Amino acid sequence: MALVLTEEQTMLRDMAKQFFTEQVPVTNLRQLRDDKDQDGYDKQVWQQIVELGFSGILIPEEQGGTGFGPIGLGIVMQEAGRTLAASPLYSTAILSAGLILAAGSEQQKAALLPQIAGGELLMAVAIEEGPHHNPKQIAMTAEKDGDAYVLSGDKRFVIDGHIADKLIVVARTSGAAGDDKGLSMFVLDADTDGVEITRTHMVDSRNAANVRFDNVKLSADQALGGIDAALPELESVLDLGRACLAAEMLGGIEAVFDSTIEYLKERKQFGVIIGTFQALKHRAAEMFCEVEICQSVVLDALSALDERRNDVPRAASLAKARLGDSARLITNEGVQMFGGIGMTDAVDVGLYLKRARVQAQMLGDTNYHRARYADLGGY
Amino acid sequence: MTSLDTFRSETRAWLEENCPESMRTPMPEREMPWGGRNASYPNPDTKVWMDRMAARGWTAPEWPAEYGGGGLSKEENKILQQELAAIKARPALTSFGLWMLGPALLEFASEEQKKKYLGEIIRGEIRWCQGYSEPGAGSDLAGLQTKAEDMGDHYLVNGQKVWTSYADNCDWIFCLVRTDTTVKHDGISFLLIDMDTDGVEARPIKLISGASPFCETFLTDVKVPKENLVGELNKGWTIAKRLLEHERSMISGMGMGAGAASMGGMEVVAKESFGTDGEKIAEPSIRNAIADHKMDQQAFGLTLKRASEEAKAGQGLGATASMFKLYGTELNKRRFELLLDVMGTQALGWEGDEAFDKRELAVTRSWLRSKGNSIEGGTSEVQLNVIAKRVLGLPDA
Numbered sequence: 001m002a003l004v005l006t007e008e009q010t011m012l013r014d015m016a017k018q019f020f021t022e023q024v025p026v027t028n029l030r031q032l033r034d035d036k037d038q039d040g041y042d043k044q045v046w047q048q049i050v051e052l053g054f055s056g057i058l059i060p061e062e063q064g065g066t067g068f069g070p071i072g073l074g075i076v077m078q079e080a081g082r083t084l085a086a087s088p089l090y091s092t093a094i095l096s097a098g099l100i101l102a103a104g105s106e107q108q109k110a111a112l113l114p115q116i117a118g119g120e121l122l123m124a125v126a127i128e129e130g131p132h133h134n135p136k137q138i139a140m141t142a143e144k145d146g147d148a149y150v151l152s153g154d155k156r157f158v159i160d161g162h163i164a165d166k167l168i169v170v171a172r173t174s175g176a177a178g179d180d181k182g183l184s185m186f187v188l189d190a191d192t193d194g195v196e197i198t199r200t201h202m203v204d205s206r207n208a209a210n211v212r213f214d215n216v217k218l219s220a221d222q223a224l225g226g227i228d229a230a231l232p233e234l235e236s237v238l239d240l241g242r243a244c245l246a247a248e249m250l251g252g253i254e255a256v257f258d259s260t261i262e263y264l265k266e267r268k269q270f271g272v273i274i275g276t277f278q279a280l281k282h283r284a285a286e287m288f289c290e291v292e293i294c295q296s297v298v299l300d301a302l303s304a305l306d307e308r309r310n311d312v313p314r315a316a317s318l319a320k321a322r323l324g325d326s327a328r329l330i331t332n333e334g335v336q337m338f339g340g341i342g343m344t345d346a347v348d349v350g351l352y353l354k355r356a357r358v359q360a361q362m363l364g365d366t367n368y369h370r371a372r373y374a375d376l377g378g379y
Numbered sequence: 380m381t382s383l384d385t386f387r388s389e390t391r392a393w394l395e396e397n398c399p400e401s402m403r404t405p406m407p408e409r410e411m412p413w414g415g416r417n418a419s420y421p422n423p424d425t426k427v428w429m430d431r432m433a434a435r436g437w438t439a440p441e442w443p444a445e446y447g448g449g450g451l452s453k454e455e456n457k458i459l460q461q462e463l464a465a466i467k468a469r470p471a472l473t474s475f476g477l478w479m480l481g482p483a484l485l486e487f488a489s490e491e492q493k494k495k496y497l498g499e500i501i502r503g504e505i506r507w508c509q510g511y512s513e514p515g516a517g518s519d520l521a522g523l524q525t526k527a528e529d530m531g532d533h534y535l536v537n538g539q540k541v542w543t544s545y546a547d548n549c550d551w552i553f554c555l556v557r558t559d560t561t562v563k564h565d566g567i568s569f570l571l572i573d574m575d576t577d578g579v580e581a582r583p584i585k586l587i588s589g590a591s592p593f594c595e596t597f598l599t600d601v602k603v604p605k606e607n608l609v610g611e612l613n614k615g616w617t618i619a620k621r622l623l624e625h626e627r628s629m630i631s632g633m634g635m636g637a638g639a640a641s642m643g644g645m646e647v648v649a650k651e652s653f654g655t656d657g658e659k660i661a662e663p664s665i666r667n668a669i670a671d672h673k674m675d676q677q678a679f680g681l682t683l684k685r686a687s688e689e690a691k692a693g694q695g696l697g698a699t700a701s702m703f704k705l706y707g708t709e710l711n712k713r714r715f716e717l718l719l720d721v722m723g724t725q726a727l728g729w730e731g732d733e734a735f736d737k738r739e740l741a742v743t744r745s746w747l748r749s750k751g752n753s754i755e756g757g758t759s760e761v762q763l764n765v766i767a768k769r770v771l772g773l774p775d776a
Contacts, residue, residue: 003685004692261771276776281767288766289702296681318674374670379646379660 002303003296005075012072015052016079023048024085026348032086033205039163040199040207041086046119055093056117058101063109064117065097070240070305074247074298081251084348084355086206088122091160094244096123098237099168103185103225112166112187124164124190126155126211127234133364135170135234136178142171142186142218149173149186149223151194151216159362161209162199164190169213170234173227183231185224192216204355239316242363243301246319249327249359250291250298256334256352257291260284263338280337287333290326297322314376321369327356387458391465397431398468399424406469414472414503416550425469432471433502439477442485446497453691475544476500476507478629480553483622487569487610496571509626510540510554510572510596511619518761520555521564521616525598527556534558534570534608536578536601542755546581546594550574553622554598559613569615571607572598588747589729626756627704642738645669645714649721665721672717679706701769705762708752715746 005013024045032040049055057073059065066072073094080089097116100109115121127135140153151171161167168187175182190197194216200208225233261284264275274280301319304312331353335342342349360366401424412425420426432438435449440456442448451459481500484493499505516523525538536556543552552572559566572579578601583591610618642648646660646669653662660666686699719726719742726742728735735743753759767773 002688003681004688261773264773272776273774275773278764278776281771281773282760282763284771284773285705285763285766288770289706292702293678293682293706296685297678299685300681318677321674322678370667370670370674373674374659374666377646377670377673378658379650379666379669 002307003299005071009071009075012068013075013079016054016076017082019048019052020079020083020085024080024083024087026084026351029084029086029205029351040205041088041160041163045085046087049087049089050117050119054089055119056097058093058097059113059117064114066117070243071299071302073240073244074302077244077248078251078254078298081248082255084252084351088160088163090241090244090248091124091164092116092122095125095159095237095241096166096168098240099125099185099224099233100187102237103230103233108187108224121166122160122164123166123168124158124160124209126158126161126167126169127238128157129153129155131156133361133368135183135231135238136180138170138172138183139177140169140171140213142169142173142184144173145217147220149184149218149220151186151188151213151218153213155211155213157200157361158197158209158211160207161190161211162197163207166190167195167211168224170230175228180231182228183234184227185230185234186218186222187224188216188218188222202358204351204358206355206358235313238363239301239312240305242316242320242369243298243305245359245362246294246298246301246316246323249323249356250294252352252356252359253294253323253327253330254291256330256349257287259349260287260330260334260337267339283333283337287330290329294323294326314373317364317369317373317376320364321366321373324360324366324369327360331356383454383458386455387462390459390462393435394462394466394468397428398466399428402428402469402471403467404469410469412470412472412503413506413545413548414474415506415548416504417548418503418506428469429471429503436501438472438474438503439481439497439501442481442497442501446485446493447501448497472503474500474503474506475509476505479509479622479625480507482625483569483618484609486621487618489609491606492571492609505550506545506548508543508546508549508552508574508594508596509622510543510552512542513539514541514595518758520619520757521567523555523557523567525554525556526560527558527568527570527603529558530602533605534603536570536572536598536603538598540596540598541584541593543581543594543596544592546574546596547583549581552579552596553609555615555619558615562613564616565613567615567619568612569609569618570603571609572601572603576601576603578602586747587750588744590744590748623757624700627700627762630704630708630752630756645672645718645721648718652721652723652725668717668720672714675710676714679710682706701757701762701765704756705753705759705766709759711752712749715742715749718742719746 028042028045032042053066054076056065057068057076060067080087093116097113100112112121129138129140140155142149142151151169166187167190168185170183170185172182173184194214196212196214198210200210202208264280264284265273267274297319301315304315334349335353338347338349341347401422410422410425412429414429436444436447437449437459440449440451440459444450477500481497484496511520513523513525525536525540527534527536540554546552552574554570554572555567556570557566558568578599580597581594584593584595585591649660649665649669653660653665655661683703722742725735725739728740728743730740
């Protein structure tokens with residue numbers, strides 16, 4: 001059964017739901033924002049996340065993880081998305097752990113994965129170079145210099161870049177922007193000479209950074225996976241990231257949808273509950289269908305990853321594209337149906353609107369994934 | 380080997396022996412196996428196939444064997460459907476009796492009624508049509524006025540039904556009739572009427588597609604035996620709603636496949652129509668629109684699959700019939716609109732065989748026919764009302 005949760009997965013969901021609802025409500029993000037918190041995440045919350053085993057979901061038990069796999073990861077992200085919980089889960093436990101598992105040497109796995117599962121090591125992945133996601137277009141170079149490599153160039157929108165202890169950088173060791181071949185990955189400490197990390201303040205009050213690499217010297221053993229051959233493994237982990245982002249977005253739209261429906265049942269105008277108006281009822285019912293559709297595509301993408309199906313790229317693009325569209329619709333409808341109060345900072349719907357826009361850009365927006373879906377379909 | 384494995388191998392062997400070769404080819408519309416008293420069989424294999432399947436109860440695989448059904452479990456039926464699909468077998472019987480009336484009879488009819496009517500449906504002996512809508516009762520179905528008066532030993536029925544599918548070819552009609560004029564929903568009863576009875580007349584309605592699959596059916600002083608009442612007097616609305624769910628599930632299935640499938644898929648048609656740029660359709664806006672549509676279609680298919688898996692796991696999704704009816708029919712309409720964009724003037728032929736081929740002409744007609752999908756069986760607006768009320772719990776005005 002691919003589209004229904006198992007008993008074990010349902011238990012994980014209930015546990016995650018209870019944790020995020022009780023321990024990391026939306027007020028947690030508001031607090032970080034209003035305090036202008038230097039780190040942009042709550043270290044105590046992160047410690048609890050680690051204790052619950054969420055940081056090691058992807059990591060096998062022998063390396064300190066729980067091995068719950070992609071569906072487990074998606075379930076946790078969905079619940080985190082419901083309360084806009086800010087944590088390094090995405091950058092560290094999903095993308096970085098995923099890349100190390102997919103491409104790392106036994107030595108790298110043994111050194112890094114237990115630390116990730118244990119919450120001692122935070123990592124970030126530097127991919128983007130322009131305002132739109134497009135890994136094939138990576139142009140930043142890592143030039144071979146004897147046995148070493150020299151990194152030069154700029155990376156943007158590095159999620160959790162400024163809190164990371166280590167970075168994974170994708171750069172070109174040969175070829176030109178647009179080529180499938182020639183991309184390589186490297187792991188380096190964030191405080192390596194020549195690395196300059198600048199936090200960017202985004203509309204969703206979450207963490208991102210720009211990273212400048214100025215003649216950063218790397219040894220050959222810092223390569224993660226084969227030289228010139230990073231793209232297939234990178235794409236497979238990006239698909240995991242896309243499915244998990246879609247799950248997080250799903251949690252967000254579910255929260256907006258639920259609170260909007262509640263509001264339609266409370267708010268009175270013209271002497272009646274506004275939920276009696278057909279103009280709003282129909283739009284609410286359409287949103288319901290969208291949420292149902294979104295639940296299906298997210299579960300399918302996570303199942304595809306879990307079962308290592310060969311249509312993972314298509315399923316991941318479908319989920320990311322569909323959630324991008326639906327999140328836009330539902331967060332906008334949410335603001336509109338809350339009316340004037342929806343425009344205020346006091347109500348959460350605006351926070352979800354802002355977060356949805358950032359999530360939509362992460363690892364490719366609807367336009368990117370629609371085109372990829374068509375490419376994969378051979379048309 | 381488990382018993383299901385045994386069932387599969389026996390089923391496969393039986394189908395191999397009993398499904399005629401011509402029943403494993405694509406089915407032209409005129410060979411659809413509707414059954415009934417006046418059925419004609421341009422391909423005699425159609426009747427052979429229907430009779431063989433009916434004899435095993437496999438035209439209604441999950442109905443109880445005591446009424447002539449197959450008595451199969453869900454798992455067995457799934458295997459049967461897989462084996463049928465594997466040999467590309469045509470349906471042995473297409474029938475509103477199977478899809479709509481039968482399930483309602485199983486739930487609401489008396490033992491005598493089940494014995495009589497279910498067997499006839501399973502064997503394809505009686506072709507049924509539905510007498511629900513009236514000229515003054517469309518979306519407001521419960522406003523229906525066709526009256527059934529209690530005359531002691533029979534009901535006397537007077538009124539007019541509309542959108543009765545294929546009524547001019549049908550044998551019996553299941554009707555909603557008013558048996559109490561002082562109340563609305565609680566004054567409706569569910570009555571079965573033999574269309575050979577004096578006073579029943581069906582006239583085809585010509586549609587924008589040029590076809591006439593629907594009729595208006597006039598009922599004038601029609602005498603109906605009292606034993607033809609299904610369920611309790613004035614409790615017909617409950618049956619009507621349940622039957623509508625069956626109808627909505629049936630119509631929502633139209634959102635999948637068909638249309639461009641006969642031409643190898645929308646993207647293939649688009650490549651021919653606009654040319655290619657490498658592998659890509661040369662016109663980017665059409666390429667995007669096709670990708671969007673295919674994503675919607677895949678997402679809808681996954682949702683249907685999820686609902687069926689959840690039903691099996693005992694977690695009902697609730698009011699799914701309305702959601703699927705709404706989404707499936709709107710999707711189907713969008714598909715034809717897009718297909719027209721893709722085909723350009725080649726999808727705008729009406730008749731003749733010089734400028735347009737058969738498949739192109741069929742697209743034109745199907746595009747027009749698809750407009751009815753979001754009207755029949757409850758309009759999209761009615762489905763939205765149902766979801767708002769029953770799922771979201773939004774209050775009535």
